Ligand SMILES: Nc1ncnc2c1ncn2[C@@H]1O[C@H](COP(=O)(O)OP(=O)(O)OC[C@H]2O[C@@H]([n+]3cccc(C(=O)O)c3)[C@H](O)[C@@H]2O)[C@@H](O)[C@H]1O
Ligand SMILES: Nc1ncnc2c1ncn2[C@@H]1O[C@H](COP(=O)(O)OP(=O)(O)OP(=O)(O)O)[C@@H](O)[C@H]1O
């Protein structure tokens with residue numbers, strides 16, 4: 001039995017499915033922990049597989065590869081420190097989300113996740129079997145409780161662990177980012193620490209995985225609920241923590257307390273990391289996007305530069321008859337401020353080509369959105385051609401307000417592989433632009449200063465698909481639209497409750513209708529970074545054919 005433990009918390013960025021690369025990264029962290037005198041290294045949930053592995057774990061060969069990698073790691077680290085690492089584990093007919101203690105060259109003990117999350121973006125019951133309520137793992141005579149992520153979101157697992165003698169709670173997590181989620185997690189951990197009287201180390205992964213981004217922000221609370229360690233958000237880090245057994249039980253000696261970004265800063269960093277990892281983990285050389293002189297494409301271009309560096313971002317202005325002089329000037333100024341490659345490719349000829357080919361069919365018909373959409377689709381074709389020729393991926397730029405109401409053209413401006421602002425309401429897009437012009441946190445590749453020219457932020461938003469068009473010809477003012485949408489989407493409120501927030505019933509109903517009938521567009525839309533409580537994608541799964549509307 002020991003009265004001192006040194007536990008290294010490895011806040012790492014695994015890649016789903018990249019078992020060998022995850023193993024190599026685990027070895028590096030282990031070597032650093034060994035150097036620092038650790039007894040034990042803790043890795044995030046399902047680390048060797050990457051989280052969430054989804055249906056990949058239904059492949060027996062993948063589960064075997066994960067097990068073999070962990071066995072290799074156990075064998076090669078027999079001299080210590082010991083390891084707690086997550087992996088999918090086949091146990092007869094059952095498949096578990098497991099954590100293994102690697103000690104003295106072998107897998108010594110396993111524990112299985114008890115509470116499988118099956119709501120929001122999570123679907124773990126689809127692929128995993130729940131384990132029994134966990135008991136502690138004995139290590140160097142210390143009883144460690146190792147509940148896995150969702151296991152601490154309810155009382156049961158920690159209660160069982162405390163009752164069966166756990167002395168410290170070590171929690172591996174795969175907890176995706178949402179705005180202000182660090183507060184939610186802290187409140188939750190305070191509750192578990194208060195109920196059990198045990199100190200708790202919360203370890204989360206970082207990195208982008210499809211539409212999710214993980215923020216890390218791992219921390220330790222001692223049994224008296226004081227914060228003993230705060231790891232940074234959105235950065236890989238290894239914290240070597242020292243624990244001493246005293247009369248009141250185990251206590252972590254105070255470590256570093258990193259500053260946590262809030263509001264616009266955390267949202268910007270989430271979008272940047274989500275985009276960066278999507279591009280890097282899919283091995284794209286860079287990205288290309290249409291830069292219109294409007295706010296959305298300017299913010300996306302700035303995020304791309306922050307994520308990848310200016311030399312991997314290509315901006316293209318695709319003017320037509322309705323593109324204003326201001327738009328041309330503003331797009332060029334933005335590209336210059338960002339330092340990116342900027343080309344101008346007019347779309348007059350392709351648009352006229354389509355119109356002339358369709359002339360015999362359209363003879364006698366009025367001009368309507370058909371002709372507007374041809375402009376958008378001509379831009380889409382050109383951007384996809386640039387992507388095909390140079391290998392860069394197209395970024396699409398629709399914000400959450402537009403994606404909600406279908407204010408975007410299928411196979412036009414919706415073309416693209418990824419959308420970093422898909423879950424950002426238009427009102428927040430403006431706030432982000434202002435925040436980024438005034439701030440450049442360390443670690444971002446883009447320049448400091450005004451990278452989004454002021455006029456792009458102050459002018460009225462317009463799609464410029466016809467003379468003197470503005471978004472507000474079709475949509476209510478964005479302040480009102482975003483408030484109604486957050487009531488319908490994030491809060492799932494009845495129409496009547498949203499009306500009470502100061503909107504007319506006719507407007508709320510109109511927005512509900514636009515939201516529901518645009519589901520088909522969202523199903524064909526590119527993925528984008530989840531930053532809210534409820535993103536379009538895995539979080540909100542509405543039917544496309546949907547005859548329901550609220551009664552008054
Ligand atoms: N439930 C459903 N399932 C499958 N398909 C469905 C469908 N409902 C309609 N459709 C089909 O969808 C098509 C209509 O959608 P779509 O072609 O996108 O065209 P549509 O939604 O009619 O027009 C595009 C809208 O986006 C706006 N906008 C805003 C900002 C920027 C841009 C831009 O392009 O730069 C555009 C533009 O002002 C216009 O209001 C039709 O082919 C229709 O048959
Ligand atoms: N003239 C243009 N040149 C290049 N890209 C364009 C042009 N017009 C539109 N796009 C692309 O299509 C997207 C949708 O643009 P649009 O201007 O119509 O609406 P928006 O949502 O207000 O976007 P933004 O604020 O970027 O202008 C833009 O973000 C941009 O990527």
Ligand SMILES: NC(=O)CC[C@H](N)C(=O)O
Pocket residue numbers: 045117122148149150151153173174175176
């Ligand atoms: N991986 C998990 O079990 C995550 C679920 C948990 N509620 C979270 O968001 O943190």
